[in-house]
Amino acid sequence: MTLENNPEILKVENLKAYYQMNYFGVSREVRAVDDITVTMRKNEVYGIAGESSSGKTSFIKVLAAAIRPPLRVVSGTAKYSFSSGAIDVAHATPDEVEAVRWKHLSYIMQGSMSVLNPVRRIGKTFHDFAARPLGLKGKAFEDRVVAHLDRLKLPPDVLRAYPHELSGGMRQRVTIGLATVCHPEFIIADEPTTALDVVVQKEVLNLIRDIQKEMGASVVFVTHDMSVHANVADRVGIIYAGRLVEEGPTREMFFAPKHPYTAHLVASLPRIGDTQQRPALEGRPPNLADPPQGCRFHPRCPLAIDICRKEVPPLETIGPDHRTACWRWRDVAPLVHATQPAGVMA
Amino acid sequence: MTTLLDVRDVSKRFTMGGLFGRKQVDAVMDASFSLSAEKPEIFTIIGESGSGKTTLARMILGLEDPSRGEILFRGQKVDRHAGRAKRLEFMSNVQPVFQNPFEAFNPLKKIERYLESTARRFLHTSDKAAIDRAMDEALQKVGLSLREVRGRFPHEMSGGQLQRCAIARALIPNPPLLVADEPVSMVDASLRMSIVNLLKSLRDDLGVSVIYITHDLATAYYISNRLIIMQRGRIVEMGDARTVLDNPEHAYSRLLKASVLSTDDAGAGKLGTDPDMLRLANGSVGQAGRLIDRADGRSVRVYESV
Structure with a gap:
């Protein structure tokens, strides 16, 4: 499946968003998003991977136009091209954001238990969220919601239930329902399946994919679990310490990674039927208030050489749709997958 | 063979609701297994949320009384009401690791x-x-x-x-025994392996037995010696980890294995679950059945009607 020719829906250019704090004359700056340039296309699922404190949450906060101090956009743009017109969410006014929120730009949040109001029935929550953007009232609104729930294989009874009466999987489906009831063009999914167990996780992922295909929406899928990306994303981008370090089509990222961090992420996945010792990455993620010089991955990198410690590697295009920021990308050997299928180019 | 931990036909029943509309929930039903004191091992309990694995762990830790059956640690009954000195002694032998370090x-x-x-x-x-x-x-x-x-x-x-x-x-x-309740589910994927490798080295180098509770079959396969798979409070399959996971026999075990996201065909977008498999796995819910030993050392729950 190729989406290369689809029109762009989001274009992020040189985006820098820092947490700037100034208390008692001491100023501190955390460079959570540092110079990210990326484009996303219509109808595409773009996976973002990265560990906690890598800045991925800050990045999607900007994309979701939820920029609150101390997070500030220092420079760069994040432009959406919606059917209703273009908007740069990095510099939009609250009214402009209000006009696109839920209708065009929507957000599936992490932790379905804390998203839903525990003392409000699901139906009321739906009303709070969606009645205004949809512009429907009473029976017409309810019919629309029930039809949508039906598509998510939820019975209409859930509208009269409280969140605690539903199972984890059902709650997560309700939050997906909330995010998609207005048929948005762009959906941001932030770790939607992290707290779910394997059987339910697969159902929920399948559902997100189905809904995405049906509505023709673009999805940004954020999770640190590479095996989820392998099955959901069309393209995957890896964020490390506030920077995009590699981006490429899912298949290439898994079978021919060109950044040592990606190679490590893929190699460390345990698999059933294989008890070979898996290496764990040494060291800890860098402190973003004081990131290392040069390539930010070099203290943990097995391939680091002198230049890595001094100069920041540029994000080079090394193949169709494939970019990497590593001085030694040619030496990154595909570490794993003895069962690599034929026909994958290295 | 001396046993370190002996779980004998343990059941736990919770009562939910108030005076009216009271409901009984069987969280764990007739669970039995034992760990040997001579050979340290990683014993894994697998199951989805609500399968009773955490309840079982809490009973082993003595945080919850079993409704029926008993748990023996080195021949002594695990008792929540044993008195301070006894509890402390027990606690110095069995220690917990919880899910979310934060x-x-x-x-x-x-x-x-x-x-x-x-x-x-x-x-x-x-x-x-x-x-x-x-x-x-x-x-x-x-x-x-x-x-x-x-x-x-x-x-x-x-x-x-x-x-x-x-x-x-x-x-x-x-302690000779650790009870780790989903120790890696809140940890980043890149750091997950360092925890899992650590548990492994605790067993191999320090001789600590670990009861590892998880829903992640891949890490279970990677480190455990034996495992049990639980469905709605019942043990449905039990045996050597490799034997069971290489070729699961119970319908629910098969469903679990099929649900593990594989990276083998990354990018292909294969996400469908076989509906037959789901139906078979759910068909056994609520049926008692009984555990039968197989030739390869595993025990599987079988049902009369199936």
Whole structure:
């Protein structure tokens, strides 16, 4: 499946968003998003991977136009091209954001238990969220919601239930329902399946994919679990310490990674039927208030050489749709997958 | 063979609701297994949420009374009401590691305080040097040192490091048994392997037995010796980890294995679950059946009607 020719829906250019704090004359700056340039296309699922404190949450906060101090956009743009017109969410006014929120730009949040109001029935929550953007009232609104729930294989009874009466999987489906009831063009999914167990996780992922295909929406899928990306994303981008370090089509990222961090992420996945010792990455993620010089991955990198410690590697295009920021990308050997299928180019 | 832990036909029934509309929920039904004292092993309990695996762990830790059956640790009954001295002795032998390290530590207190109070209690000493030594030894076992940890608050550590501190705390009294309830599910994928490798080395190098509770079949396959698979409170399959996971027999075990996201065909977008498999797996819910031993050493629950 190729989406290369689809029109762009989001274009992020040189985006820098820092947490700037100034208390008692001491100023501190955390460079959570540092110079990210990326484009996303219509109808595409773009996976973002990265560990906690890598800045991925800050990045999607900007994309979701939820920029609150101390997070500030220092420079760069994040432009959406919606059917209703273009908007740069990095510099939009609250009214402009209000006009696109839920209708065009929507957000599936992490932790379905804390998203839903525990003392409000699901139906009321739906009303709070969606009645205004949809512009429907009473029976017409309810019919629309029930039809949508039906598509998510939820019975209409859930509208009269409280969140605690539903199972984890059902709650997560309700939050997906909330995010998609207005048929948005762009959906941001932030770790939607992290707290779910394997059987339910697969159902929920399948559902997100189905809904995405049906509505023709673009999805940004954020999770640190590479095996989820392998099955959901069309393209995957890896964020490390506030920077995009590699981006490429899912298949290439898994079978021919060109950044040592990606190679490590893929190699460390345990698999059933294989008890070979898996290496764990040494060291800890860098402190973003004081990131290392040069390539930010070099203290943990097995391939680091002198230049890595001094100069920041540029994000080079090394193949169709494939970019990497590593001085030694040619030496990154595909570490794993003895069962690599034929026909994958290295 | 002396047994370290013996779980005998343990059941737990919770009552939900008030005076009216009272409901009985069987969280665990007739679970039995035992761990040997001679050979340390990683014993894995697998199941989805609500399968009773955490309840079982809480009963082993003596935080919950079984409704029926009993749990013996070194021949002594695990009893929540045994009295302070006995409880302390038991606790120095069986230690827990919890799911979310960020919740296990008090964010307002330094990490060392938590380690310190454990050391003081179980070593029965208030000698600073002895406590420091015990803390350092435990931290060394998990690949950290007191120098790195001293003076730091939980938010200054990564999730993986913090989880290692939690394991270090559990190791202070040198327990022969650890009960780890989903120790990696809240930890980043890149740090997950460091925790899993750590549990492995605890078994291999220090001879600590671990009861590892998880829903992640891949790490279970990677480290465990034996495992049980639980569905709605019942053990449906039990046996050697490799034998069971290579070729699961019970419908539910097969469903679990099929649900593990594989990276073998990354990018292909294969996500469908075989509906027949789901139907078969759900068909056995609520049926008693009985565990039958197979030739390859595993036990599988079979049902008369199927």
